[in-house]
Each structure stands twice: as structure tokens, then as C-alpha cells.
Amino acid sequence: MSLLFEVGAACAEGGRRGELTLPHGAVQTPVFMPVGTAATVKAVPQDVVESLGNRGAEIILANTYHLYLRPGHELIRSLGGVHRFMSWRRPMLTDSGGFQVFSLAKLRKITTDGVEFRSHLDGSKHFFSPEHSMEVQIALGADVMMAFDECVETPATWQRTKDSMALTHAWAARSKQYWEDHRHEVPWARERSETRDQRSEPTQFEREYDATRFSDKHQALFGIVQGGMYPDLRRESAQRLVEMDFPGYAIGGLAVGEPREVTREMIALCLEMLPKDKPRYVMGVGYPDEIEEYARMGVDMMDCVLPTRAGRHGLLFLRENPADRRSAVVRLNIKRKDLADDQGPIDAGCACSVCTRYSRAYLRHLFSSGEPLGATLNSIHNLAFYLETMERVRSDIAGTPG
Numbered sequence: 001m002s003l004l005f006e007v008g009a010a011c012a013e014g015g016r017r018g019e020l021t022l023p024h025g026a027v028q029t030p031v032f033m034p035v036g037t038a039a040t041v042k043a044v045p046q047d048v049v050e051s052l053g054n055r056g057a058e059i060i061l062a063n064t065y066h067l068y069l070r071p072g073h074e075l076i077r078s079l080g081g082v083h084r085f086m087s088w089r090r091p092m093l094t095d096s097g098g099f100q101v102f103s104l105a106k107l108r109k110i111t112t113d114g115v116e117f118r119s120h121l122d123g124s125k126h127f128f129s130p131e132h133s134m135e136v137q138i139a140l141g142a143d144v145m146m147a148f149d150e151c152v153e154t155p156a157t158w159q160r161t162k163d164s165m166a167l168t169h170a171w172a173a174r175s176k177q178y179w180e181d182h183r184h185e186v187p188w189a190r191e192r193s194e195t196r197d198q199r200s201e202p203t204q205f206e207r208e209y210d211a212t213r214f215s216d217k218h219q220a221l222f223g224i225v226q227g228g229m230y231p232d233l234r235r236e237s238a239q240r241l242v243e244m245d246f247p248g249y250a251i252g253g254l255a256v257g258e259p260r261e262v263t264r265e266m267i268a269l270c271l272e273m274l275p276k277d278k279p280r281y282v283m284g285v286g287y288p289d290e291i292e293e294y295a296r297m298g299v300d301m302m303d304c305v306l307p308t309r310a311g312r313h314g315l316l317f318l319r320e321n322p323a324d325r326r327s328a329v330v331r332l333n334i335k336r337k338d339l340a341d342d343q344g345p346i347d348a349g350c351a352c353s354v355c356t357r358y359s360r361a362y363l364r365h366l367f368s369s370g371e372p373l374g375a376t377l378n379s380i381h382n383l384a385f386y387l388e389t390m391e392r393v394r395s396d397i398a399g400t401p402g
């Protein structure tokens with residue numbers, strides 16, 4: 001078993017309430033997934049990520065490109081996978097590395113076989129093919145892996161986008177073949193004695209790790225719909241991937257600078273084409289009002305670095321009217337001078353551990369003094385705000401008659 005997806009109530013706009021069961025646990029959908037780039041949700045410890053909002057984050061994302069370069073997937077494989085490496089019990093998803101190769105790495109050379117690139121860290125030369133991306137993602141051992149895709153630059157012509165999409169489809173088929181042949185190699189079921197040296201006593205987390213529960217489980221693989229901003233290509237891409245029959249589907253190549261109505265249009269037409277009984281994931285979006293809108297349209301999964309990145313830069317999300325959790329989302333810059341003696345919380349209607357304890361005055365002081373706790377507390381509030389938003393969307397959909 002790799003994945004079970006049960007769809008419950010749906011709303012008129014197409015949004016649906018569901019439960020996604022993965023090897024490391026169940027996830028209530030629609031879900032927002034905090035991004036743990038280098039096996040850490042930046043500045044926020046795992047126990048806090050688990051306790052955000054009512055349920056905590058039920059699934060997080062890690063980046064294949066970053067973990068491949070540092071500390072290296074072979075090291076993580078030898079330690080039993082990224083769950084055990086970072087002490088995270090719950091589900092996890094890895095991207096294919098494609099997006100970072102195309103956006104961060106230097107001197108790329110693309111052939112039908114794969115992409116040669118230089119590390120943004122030290123300039124060293126590397127090669128990613130669909131097979132190698134799968135091999136790395138199996139070593140990392142997230143519950144959900146992504147097929148390797150080419151991310152086309154924006155804007156791109158129709159012909160350039162079509163050619164890139166054809167490459168993505170060929171790579172999706174190769175990713176799937178490798179996954180089918182090698183998915184039993186996931187390191188979850190490795191016994192502790194195989195994964196650690198004998199220098200020290202294992203941590204309590206490692207002692208409690210039960211390898212036997214994974215004996216009949218493996219990772220799921222999602223295909224990624226591309227096609228840029230061209231409706232005909234988006235439809236063709238969705239159709240081609242559905243024919244390949246993946247356990248779930250992602251809509252990629254969006255939120256790359258296009259107007260929001262175009263993003264919405266592309267999502268809507270992809271959702272029409274994708275099977276209703278499988279999870280549908282829009283990658284890399286967005287602002288709190290966007291994730292709410294897309295969830296109501298029928299997107300089941302989303303991820304974005306925004307809540308933590310904005311938090312580290314002193315930008316906080318809150319409701320215009322704290323007492324009305326449906327009021328507009330507004331942004332507060334914690335650097336603002338007038339907050340120096342503000343004794344109120346970031347958001348008086350937010351129940352997070354930061355808003356119930358700390359004042360704006362204190363958070364402003366932490367930020368302007370460069371204290372690391374400032375980044376941590378701001379990130380915790382923003383993540384809690386995102387999870388609260390999704391919780392409300394889920395209960396709205398569940399409460400919809402029919």
C-alpha cells in the first residue's frame with residue numbers, strides 16, 4: 001500500500017473534504033504543507049510543527065535538490081530515511097529536484113536524458129535524470145515523491161512550452177518505471193542495528209521507531225501536469241498523465257509571475273481533467289487568500305515557503321477584523337516604529353502559542369535586535385495562521401449540504 005484517498009463532502013465550487021492515508025499517517029484534506037527545505041521547517045522545531053493549530057501540520061515537504069547536495073541522500077539512506085534523520089513521525093513529501101535545478105543551479109545543460117548542472121553551493125558538477133531523481137527520492141523515503149519534470153521559463157512561447165511538456169511526459173513515464181521497479185528499496189523497514197553505528201545510545205525517538213509497521217508499505221508517486229499558460233497544452237498534459245495512471249497528480253509551473261486570474265484559469269481546467277478520486281496538488285502557492293480559494297475549487301494539497309520566509313523577514317499575516325476569521329487577510333510589518341510600545345498580540349483572534357503570549361512590542365524588539373527567536377515566533381504565527389485557514393475551509397466544506 002502506498003496511498004488511500006477517501007473523498008467526503010463537496011461544496012458547490014468543487015472543493016472537497018477528504019482523508020489521505022499515507023504510510024506515516026492520515027492527512028485531512030484540503031491541506032497546507034509547510035516547507036522543510038533542508039529537513040527543517042526553517043527556525044521551527046519539529047515538536048512545535050506537530051502542535052500548530054488543532055492538529056499540527058499533518059504533512060511537510062522536503063526539497064530533494066537541497067538534501068541531495070547536503071548532507072547527501074546516501075547518508076540519509078544509511079540513517080533510515082529523512083523521517084528518522086530529522087525525527088519526524090508524520091507524512092512527508094519530496095519534490096523531484098527539478099524546480100531547484102532550473103531555478104537555483106548554474107550552467108544547466110538539458111538533453112532528453114536529463115540535466116547537467118553545477119551546485120549553487122560549491123560549483124561542483126552533477127547530473128539529474130528521471131531515474132536518478134527517483135533513486136534520490138527513494139533514499140530520502142518521503143511518503144510521496146514527485147516525477148522529474150522540466151520547468152519552462154516564463155514567459156515561454158507555445159512551441160517552447162509544447163517541446164518542454166513533451167520532455168516532461170517522457171520523463172514522467174521513466175520516473176514511473178523506475179518507481180515501479182525500485183520502490184521496495186525505501187529504507188523505512190531497515191532495522192535499527194543496520195542503520196546506526198555503535199558509538200552511542202539511540203535517542204528515545206529512534207528507540208520508539210517501529211520498522212515492522214512499514215513491511216508492506218511503499219512510497220507513492222505523483223505525476224506533474226505542465227503546459228505553461230496555454231489551455232490546450234494544459235489539457236493535453238493532464239490527459240497524457242492520466243493515461244499513465246499515477247496515484248496522485250500535481251499541477252506544476254504556476255505562481256511563477258503570471259497574473260492571478262491566469263493561475264486560477266489553469267488550475268480550473270486541470271482540475272476538470274484530473275480524476276476526482278485521486279489527490280490533486282498545486283505546487284508552490286500561495287498567499288492565505290489564494291490557498292483558501294484553490295481549496296474551495298477542489299485542490300487537495302498545497303505548499304509554499306511564504307509563511308516561514310515572510311516570518312523571517314518580519315512580515316505577519318492576520319485578519320483585518322480579528323474577531324471575524326472570514327474577514328480580509330492583511331499584512332503587518334513588525335518593523336513598524338509605532339509597534340514599539342504596542343502591548344497587543346499580532347492577531348487578537350489567533351489562538352497560536354505566539355499570539356497568546358507575546359506582544360507586538362516584544363516581537364518588534366526581537367526583530368530589530370536580530371534575535372533568532374524573532375524569526376521563530378514570527379514563523380510559528382504565520383504557519384498557525386495558514387493551518388487555521390485550511391481548518392476553517394475544511395469545516396465549511398464538511399458543513400455544506402449535499
Ligand SMILES: [Zn+2]
Pocket residue numbers: 346347350351352353354355356381382384385
Ligand atoms: Zn498567532
